[in-house]
Amino acid sequence: MPRHVVLVLALLVLVECEAFGSPDSGFRSPPGTNHPHLPNIFLITVDTLRADHCSGYGYSRPTTPNIDRLLQGGACFIQARTVEPLTNPALCSLLTSMYPHEHGATRNGLPLRPNLLSLPKLLRSKGYHTAAFVGNWTLKDKLSGLAQHFDTYEGVFTRKRWLGLLKGEASAEDLTERALAWIEEYFAAPRAQPLLLWLHYVDPHAPYRFHEEQARQIGLEEATSVGAPDRYDTEIAFADHHIGRLLAGLARHSPQSETLVVFAADHGESLGEHGDWGHGRHLFEQALRIPMALLWAGRIRPRRIDAPALNIDLAPTILGLIDLRAPGSFEGYDWSGVLDGSEPPRGRVTRYEAHRGAVMSRSHPDSSRRSGLLEIGLIDGAAKEIVRVREGKRSLYDLNADPGETRTLASSGTSLSGSLAVWMGAVYKGLEAADGSPRPHVDPETIEELQSLGYAR
DSSP states (O other), rough: OHHHHHHHHHHHSSSOOOOGGGOOOOOOOOOOOOTOOEEEEEEEEETTTOGGSSHHHHHHHOOHHHHHHHHHHHEOOOOOOOOSSSHHHHHHHHHHHHHHHHHHSBTTOOOOOOOOHHHHHHHHHHEEEEEEEBBBBBHHHHHOOOOGGGGGEEEEEOBTTTTTSSOOHHHHHHHHHHHHHHHHHHHOOOOSSSSSEEEEEEOOSOOOOOHHHHHHHHHOGGGGOOOOHHHHHHHHHHHHHHHHHHHHHHHHTTTGEEEEOOOOOSSOOOSGGGGGGEESSSSOOOHHHEEEEEETTSSSSSSOOOOOEEEEHHHHHHHHHHOOOTTTOOOOOOOOHTTTOOOOTTTTTEEEEEEBBBOOOOTOOTTTHHHHHEEEEETTTTTEEEEEEHHHHHEEEEETTTTOOSSSSOOOOOOOOOOOOOHHHHHHHHHHHHHTTTTOOOHHHHHHHHHHOOOOO
């Protein structure tokens, strides 16, 4: 790392970065408020789903007709991004409304810090039953630490991906079947409490499978004539089909007026842009941009919101929509006021980080979080600034003039902006504190599965 970057870091770790929030162990409802009719909340997330490959975001192929109905029926964020383009950190951020360097799950194989507040924990304290069904091995409880946040937490691992010997994921069909069976059983019993149900679909994760029926749906006919991006699109359409089945099953038990549906991807995917395939290593738009929407008939007016939004905004917004106040530890923006008619924060500066894919217990050091940091970045208006941490390489893009990020405006040796330098200091300070946590133990079976999923790098 260049000497000037090291000096900046050394100075900034001494700074208290109050702009990024402080923990608050309390959770308070506004005085005098009661909630006799809380909605059921269904959170649906999809792995590796680029916004610009969803037909509801203008894609030329009809890949997402069922997801499109969600996007069109509620508030659709057309400038939504994940704070981290990697599954475990991104989804832990979504549920805790904290950045990865704060909640500690910065890489696959590193769990959340214990005793954090989260959306499911807070809803549980208000009478919700909370349940999750996840189809990606990296979200297994001993890797993510998420089970403590839910009443019911189940990994559905029925299929293999890559060359793994173990079953490390569920197809969209398998995950939907398991969830629908649970939903039927849950609603068959007399219950007064509302439900938070989270499902995470792993399709369309690499290596992309070819789905013949969905290929016909989107205009592809022959498997031999398609490339990886085409197979990726059939995977999206396959997941969309089964999300449609899920939504139909949910509708049989929860009327639209009593149901808040929240949809998002964990991150996007590079499909050869910048010479890169996959996700997690870079902060280019292909990996950051995600579809994101909230739907609640009679409560949220259908609209498209073009102000910058983040996945960490979903938890405080959900709480805001049911008149519950978010705790001070939540970093995201509460959009409920905007959904009720106030002006969106168009001048908002948004911040990002990227870390190495996975940690292996047999070789990971006590500094696994700090050593795993690859890039940090921020977006202010159309200006996007990224630094490749180890090399000290700074890139600056104008997203209006150069949406593909093909031309950096930063010259070699250019110093970081003040805002990015402060952000880097906050990230390093958080990583250092998190590295003081006890090291997780990852057993040989899990190491083998992480390697087979392509995360061991």
